Amino acid sequence: xxxxxxxxxxxITATGQRVTLRCSPRSGDLSVYWYQQSLDQGLQFLxxxxxxxxxxxxxxxxxxxxxxxxxxxxxxxxxxxxxxDSALYFCASSLNSGYNEQFFGPGTRLTVL
Amino acid sequence: GENVEQHPxxxxxxxxxxxxxxxxxxxxxxxxxxxxxxxxGKGPQLIIDIRSNVGEKKDQRIAVTLNKTAKHFSLHxxxxxxxxxxxxxxxxxxxxxxTSYGKLTFGQGTILTVHP
Numbered sequence: 001x002x003x004x005x006x007x008x009x010x011x012i013t014a015t016g017q018r019v020t021l022r023c024s025p026r027s028g029d030l031s032v033y034w035y036q037q038s039l040d041q042g043l044q045f046l047x048x049x050x051x052x053x054x055x056x057x058x059x060x061x062x063x064x065x066x067x068x069x070x071x072x073x074x075x076x077x078x079x080x081x082x083x084x085d086s087a088l089y090f091c092a093s094s095l096n097s098g099y100n101e102q103f104f105g106p107g108t109r110l111t112v113l
Numbered sequence: 114g115e116n117v118e119q120h121p122x123x124x125x126x127x128x129x130x131x132x133x134x135x136x137x138x139x140x141x142x143x144x145x146x147x148x149x150x151x152x153x154g155k156g157p158q159l160i161i162d163i164r165s166n167v168g169e170k171k172d173q174r175i176a177v178t179l180n181k182t183a184k185h186f187s188l189h190x191x192x193x194x195x196x197x198x199x200x201x202x203x204x205x206x207x208x209x210x211x212t213s214y215g216k217l218t219f220g221q222g223t224i225l226t227v228h229p
Contacts, residue, residue, distance in 0.1 A: 002156065033216065043157070043202060043219040056216050090156050097215060101147065104156035 003027065004093050004105035012111045018079040021108045025072055025093030031055070032074040033094070033102060034066055038087040049074055050097040081112045115140040117205050119220025126193050127228050134223045136203035137185040143205040146179060146186045147217070151200045161188070193227045200224050 003026035013019055025032050034046040036059075045058035049068035060066075063081075068074040078085060088109050092102040116139040126132050138146075144165035149157035163170045163177045163186065170177050174193075179186040190197055204217040 002158070004156075031215070035217075042221050043217075045216040045218065048216055058216055094215060100215060101159055101162060102215065102217060103159060104149070106156045 002103040002105060004091060004103055006089075006091050006105040006108050008108060009106065010109050010111075012113065013081060014113055015081055015083060017081050017112075018077065019081065019110065021076040021078070021089050021091075021110075023074045023076070023091030023093075023105060025074070025091075026103055029093035029095055029103075030072065031094045031097050031100075032068055032072070033092040034060075034074070034076050035090045035092065035104075036087050037090060037107070041087075043090075046076070048097070055097050078110070083112050086110055086112045115143060115205055115207065115218040117203060117218050117220040119203050119223060121223060122221065123224045123226075125226045125228065128193060128195060130193055132188075132190045132193050132197070132225055132227075134188045134201055134203070134225075135185060136187070136205075136220050137183075138205040138218075139184065140205070140207055141181075141184065142207045145206040145215070146177070147204050147206075148175075148177060148188050149202045149204065149219075151202065151222075153199075157202060190225075193225075195227050195229050198225055198227045 005024045031050045033048045046060040048056040066076045088107045090107045092104045094100040094102045119136045147162035151157045176189040203220040
């Protein structure tokens with residue numbers, strides 16, 4: 001158990017809908033990262049937050065957004081969902097920004113029908 | 114941006130044999146190289162990592178080597194056991210330019226199967 005929690009574990013929804021994925025980092029970690037894992041794209045970095053502020057952005061679609069709250073938990077919002085958004089979404093946390101160890105949560109499996 | 118290539122994509126060994134997985138990276142500014150193990154239905158688990166000021170690191174049956182000049186790093190698992198069967202990912206990260214961000218760029222993964 002990495003200490004990173006993610007909810008929900010599974011999410012099934014329809015095209016065009018909006019969903020919110022939630023992540024709680026390990027106790028004491030200030031940085032949260034979101035990754036998408038799909039069969040064709042592999043593990044791809046989406047976005048990073050550090051102590052409430054956006055720090056780095058990767059291949060994140062404009063339909064997707066994220067935020068980190070004062071209690072350091074983070075939410076990833078996916079809107080206008082398409083079939084191709086079906087994937088595993090992982091959250092990871094690290095002590096601070098930079099090249100510290102990142103610990104991954106169990107993921108949320110999103111299925112868009 | 115960074116590009117990480119990982120080989121082989123699948124690796125099958127007998128229990129007790131050694132397994133080696135290799136990765137190359139493109140960005141010379143990368144300075145942190147972790148390895149993750151992912152079991153079915155679970156998130157990636159950090160198993161070992163190495164920083165660019167070190168050439169080799171060992172942790173029991175697992176070792177990682179780094180060649181900065183050639184821009185490649187490798188994972189070595191000795192005395193493999195069936196429970197080592199999983200997907201292994203290498204990754205690279207950089208905090209160049211003072212931005213101090215730590216996003217990981219992952220390789221494509223290696224499916225390791227250890228036969229009893």
